[in-house]
Amino acid sequence: MAEERVSREDIKGHVMIDSTKIRIALALGGALITLTGCAVSGTPVAGEPDVRGLETGTFATDRHTYTDTAGNKGALVEGARMSAAVVPAVRIDPSLSHGRGGVVIPDIERALDFVANVSKPVLENRKFITGYVALGADQADPDGESRPGPEATALTTALFRFPTAAAATLAARELEDVDLAVSPDNRKLASAKYPDAYLHWRPGVPTIGAFLAHKEFVISLFIQRPRADATDLTSWIDKNLAAELAQLAKFDPTPTEKISDLPVDPGGLLARAVVDDRSAMQPGQYSFASYAPQHLVNKAADLTARQNLVDATGVEAHAVVDGGAVTRVRDQSAAQSLMRGLIDSAGHYDPITAPADVPTATCLKLNDNGNKEDDYVYRCYVAYKRYLAMVSADGEPEVRQKITAQYALLANSL
Numbered sequence: 001m002a003e004e005r006v007s008r009e010d011i012k013g014h015v016m017i018d019s020t021k022i023r024i025a026l027a028l029g030g031a032l033i034t035l036t037g038c039a040v041s042g043t044p045v046a047g048e049p050d051v052r053g054l055e056t057g058t059f060a061t062d063r064h065t066y067t068d069t070a071g072n073k074g075a076l077v078e079g080a081r082m083s084a085a086v087v088p089a090v091r092i093d094p095s096l097s098h099g100r101g102g103v104v105i106p107d108i109e110r111a112l113d114f115v116a117n118v119s120k121p122v123l124e125n126r127k128f129i130t131g132y133v134a135l136g137a138d139q140a141d142p143d144g145e146s147r148p149g150p151e152a153t154a155l156t157t158a159l160f161r162f163p164t165a166a167a168a169t170l171a172a173r174e175l176e177d178v179d180l181a182v183s184p185d186n187r188k189l190a191s192a193k194y195p196d197a198y199l200h201w202r203p204g205v206p207t208i209g210a211f212l213a214h215k216e217f218v219i220s221l222f223i224q225r226p227r228a229d230a231t232d233l234t235s236w237i238d239k240n241l242a243a244e245l246a247q248l249a250k251f252d253p254t255p256t257e258k259i260s261d262l263p264v265d266p267g268g269l270l271a272r273a274v275v276d277d278r279s280a281m282q283p284g285q286y287s288f289a290s291y292a293p294q295h296l297v298n299k300a301a302d303l304t305a306r307q308n309l310v311d312a313t314g315v316e317a318h319a320v321v322d323g324g325a326v327t328r329v330r331d332q333s334a335a336q337s338l339m340r341g342l343i344d345s346a347g348h349y350d351p352i353t354a355p356a357d358v359p360t361a362t363c364l365k366l367n368d369n370g371n372k373e374d375d376y377v378y379r380c381y382v383a384y385k386r387y388l389a390m391v392s393a394d395g396e397p398e399v400r401q402k403i404t405a406q407y408a409l410l411a412n413s414l
Contacts, residue, residue: 049357051408059274059405063412066265066281073283074259075130079104080285081262082132082159084292085217085251089136089155090303092243096136096155099306100148102298104285105131105158114158115220118178126162126171129256133158134298150206151226153236157244158220163256165215172198172213175220179209189230193238201233208233212241216253219244266290269319272413273326274391274406287322296327302345309341323376324391324406335383336360342381342390349379355400358382358407363399384410 051061070077082104089096105111107130108123114133115123137154141147148154162168176198180186189199189208197212206228210221221244223236254262264283265271269290275281281288293315300306314330315338329335343349343362348370354361363380366372376392380403383389389406393399 048359048411051411054357054404054408055401056405056408057401059276059402059409060278061274061405061408061412064271064278064409065268066263066271066278068264068281069260070262070264070283071260073264074262075106076104076283076285076289077262077264078161078254078259079106079130079132080283080289080291080295081254082130082161082251083295083298085248085253086132086134086157086159086294086298087243087247088134088294088297088303088307089157090297090307091247092136092155092157092240093138093153094304095138096153097302097304098137098140099298099300099303100135100137100141100154102132102134102295104289105133105160106285111158111160114156114222115175116179116182118182119175122171122174122178123160126167126174128171129161129163129259131158131160134294136298136303140301148224152224153226154224155236155240156220156222157240158222159244159248160218160220161253162216162218165213168216168218169213172211172218175211175218176200179211189234191234191238191241194241197237197241199234199237201228201230203230204228206233208237210237210241214245214248216256217248219248264288264290265319267317267319267328268413269317269326269328270321272387272410273319273321273324273389274402274409275321275324281321284322286320288320290317290319293318300345301347305341305345309338313338313341323393324389324402326387326389328386329388330386332383332385335386335388338388339381339383342388346379348375352378352396354380355404358404360384361403361407363403365396380406382407382410385414 108128111123135156137148137152139152142149162171180200185202186200191197197210199210201208206225208223212219221240293310296318297306297310313334316328318327329338348367349364350367352363352365354363360383366375366377377394378396378399379392380399381390382403387410391402391406393402
């Protein structure tokens, strides 16, 4: 409904982003792998199996460190870091419990999914670097739709990074100018709490847009409410900005000239995840990236349950690889609690027997209500000390081998 989107007729940021359902084909093409043993380094710990005897196939399970820096993928690596700087919708208002996604904005083309297409020259001229966006609503999108229904309250909080504070200040003003100019019906609004913010809406339409420069950043907001009330819409901008500025105050951006030097695996989580070929790993937001705990919240369907789970287990960091993930939490008990919570929210999966020689392993299979185009058929979890790992595959022999290798890798990495 383009007439209900302020001046952002081309904005796609109002569309749900479900990063948990971006299906990445495995390098092995889903082929069945013969379960053959191989030597695994390390020594057994009392009460644990000797991982040297586990059937881990061709997966590398020795302790590893990725020493590469971001290079020309710096925007993606810094954008993943910025997941710590964007507040999940449920922390803006507890009614916003329905997750609509969270993603890195690594380039201008992706940024245009969250601002009007006429904004492209502004982003180019002010040297847009990278960004991150989180979306949420107070109700699920209607069946078969990827946009909120007309009775929903929905928020899009995007954070754009520029080289300097001066560039960000100019960008905020210019983004507002081009957005306003799209339609003669647009009108400016003002926030008494945030007088430097640029707000506008279209009278009679229950949406509002806003831009606010803060240091090297521009906060870009788009909010939908069930009714077109300028005072109400402005109050939601104020609420959103208050939460976002508080979150942003905790974040230290990487100096522009050092972004290319960022380590690809700053916390060592990626090195603890089983992959097909370590030498082929390059930053990719769905296939090789390290995130803040907020990202684990943003990509959940139930933001309230996920935020509570993240808080209760003391999640410190979350990393994703092609067909897998590793999360570091407070302690071993928290890792097992996180596993139970994630399994409870797994959706259309049923439990199956896990490998008997892998302690704590739990495996699932997509049931008939699931969609094989969106999700892997098999998924397994394993908790080890402060770490929880998840692996996925389309073949059962492969996923069983993979979770065994994942356990061995975690054991060898400590």
